[in-house]
Amino acid sequence: MKIPKNHILVIFGASGDLTYRKLVPAVFDLYDQNVLPEKFAILGLGRTALSDEAFREKMKEGIEKFALNKKDASVTEKVNQFLDKLYYHAFNTKAEEEYAGLKDKLFTLDSQLGTDKNFIFYLATPPSMYTVIPCHLAKHGLSSEEDGFRRLIVEKPFGYDLETANKLNESLLKDFDEEQLYRIDHYLGKETVQNLLVTRFSNAIYEPLWNRNYVSHVEITSSESIGVGNRGGYYEGSGALRDMVQNHLLLLAGLVGMEPPALINSNSIRNEIVKVLQSLRPIKEEDVEKYVIRGQYVGSTVKGQAVNGYREENGVNPESRTETYVAMKFFIDNMRWGGVPFYIRTGKMLPTRVTEVVIHFKPTPHHLFASNSAIAQQQNQLVIRIQPDEGLLLKFGMKVPGAGFNVQNVNMDFHYSELADTYLPSAYERLLHDCMLGDSTLYSRGDAVKAAWEFVKPIQEAWKNNDQIKVHGYPAGTWGPDVADDLIEEPHLTWRYPCKNLANDGNYCEL
Ligand SMILES: NC(=O)c1ccc[n+]([C@@H]2O[C@H](COP(=O)([O-])OP(=O)(O)OC[C@H]3O[C@@H](n4cnc5c(N)ncnc54)[C@H](OP(=O)(O)O)[C@@H]3O)[C@@H](O)[C@H]2O)c1
Structure with a gap:
């Protein structure tokens, strides 16, 4: 597999369930397969006050429960090495004025680690924040790709209907180009x-x-x-x-x-x-x-x-x-x-x-x-x-x-x-x-x-x-x-039933 360029993965909503169960375990699996860049970090963000250590402890638990690629004891050492790449910054995601502090934190981390000012922003927050965060990032110059790549991953739902989906699209495209947007559908x-x-x-x-x-x-x-x-x-x-x-x-x-x-x-x-x-x-x-x-x-x-x-x-x-x-x-x-x-x-x-x-x-x-x-x-x-x-x-x-x-x-x-x-x-x-x-x-x-x-x-x-x-x-x-x-109109056809009904009629089930 190809190795990506050095970068920092910035997760908004890092105190939440998705980060714990899916995101950090998945990134650990990449690390375990040696397909992350040499210079890499995760910066978790949220309003919840967490130290780097407390964030690492929580993510360790998530990795132990949910990472797929953790088969043998040698992995314990790898988990510890990986946890060193995790940082946390508590701030009010909604408050535009606090993005200056986020920018400082990000650039300080970047110059310490040598991640070439490449950032991926992951929106793992409630959808109400999908229009707020990109706008604040842009106002602080964090959507512009002049000095490094800037990508934005947006979780579903992408709106609740056509109108809200259009509004979300318009809002995202005000601050990021389509090429910078990654709307995730895990399917x-x-x-x-x-x-x-x-x-x-x-x-x-x-x-x-x-x-x-x-x-x-x-x-x-x-x-x-x-x-x-x-x-x-x-x-x-x-x-x-x-x-x-x-x-x-x-x-x-x-x-x-x-x-x-x-x-x-x-x-x-x-x-x-x-x-x-x-x-x-x-x-x-x-x-x-x-x-x-x-x-x-x-x-x-x-x-x-x-x-x-x-x-x-x-x-x-x-x-x-x-x-x-x-x-x-x-x-x-x-x-x-x-x-x-x-x-x-x-x-x-x-x-x-x-x-x-x-x-x-x-x-x-x-x-x-x-x-x-x-x-x-x-x-x-x-x-x-x-x-x-x-x-x-x-x-x-x-x-x-x-x-x-x-x-x-x-x-x-x-x-x-x-x-x-x-x-x-x-x-x-x-x-x-x-x-x-x-x-x-x-x-x-x-x-x-x-x-x-x-x-x-x-x-x-x-x-x-x-x-x-x-x-x-x-x-x-x-x-x-x-x-x-x-x-299904044709009389001789039905849906395919991969297994029988289980309600009230036994437990036979085969795919
Ligand atoms: N969990 C899944 O398996 C899954 C699957 C597909 C899609 N998603 C989507 O992914 C997103 C995150 O899901 P999740 O399950 O991780 O949700 P969650 O457990 O509720 O966590 C979201 C995090 O966002 C922050 N947050 C909550 N309310 C906020 C607000 N009003 N303003 C700013 N930040 C707020 C919270 O952190 P702080 O309080 O620390 O700020 C919280 O820890 C959701 O949009 C969900 O629809 C989740």
């Missing part, structure tokens, strides 16, 4: 998401089939087996459409649907993703009920344990209409995908945690071996598993040994875990390293974020303006409301 950092590109564009067998002539429909599922836990308050203001569909699932659709990029570089790839998002056929407000199903989990018994419904969770309004489940059908209006339905669904408290893309191929035009209708309609499926148990599964028909020509479906199954010595970096590890290298390929560009919000807008509007549109209850531990099945 793009996942190895298997990137593998979608490799599967498609490096294999001669798939790409010729990857279009309306051979694909009957595409299905994307991202399910979670847990509820909102203690994040009910946050989730009430979000819901599945904002939390999962607008960003992760539409991005996956973009990667599945995009044309081959001219080059493997940031702009070529992101240009193609944007084109897909801009080609999504808008769902009219009056058609939302037909194309989009929303649901909310209700109390149930899962594996013999009683579980709460969403409305009983802490911080949730007992009459909440926030959706914990969304299933949707849409089309990409372009030459490649004209007429091919895309079905996506996501939900909490479903039977298992899985994210997968399924390409359903059309059946053969002539059913030579079909002695019954089920076989006649049999379709090849390519299942791209994003998580867990990352891999690729191809389902195809084989002859049943013996008399006649009976066909059964079999699996050709590849698991990443079977590759010897494979170390799958965490998404944050990959993305942070890319930003350090100045590579924004796997970050969301402003126009893609905008296009995704434009698509989602009529759905938000319909839900806001029409309270006749149902929020369907579904028992926790099931695959969501039954009406979601009706989205």
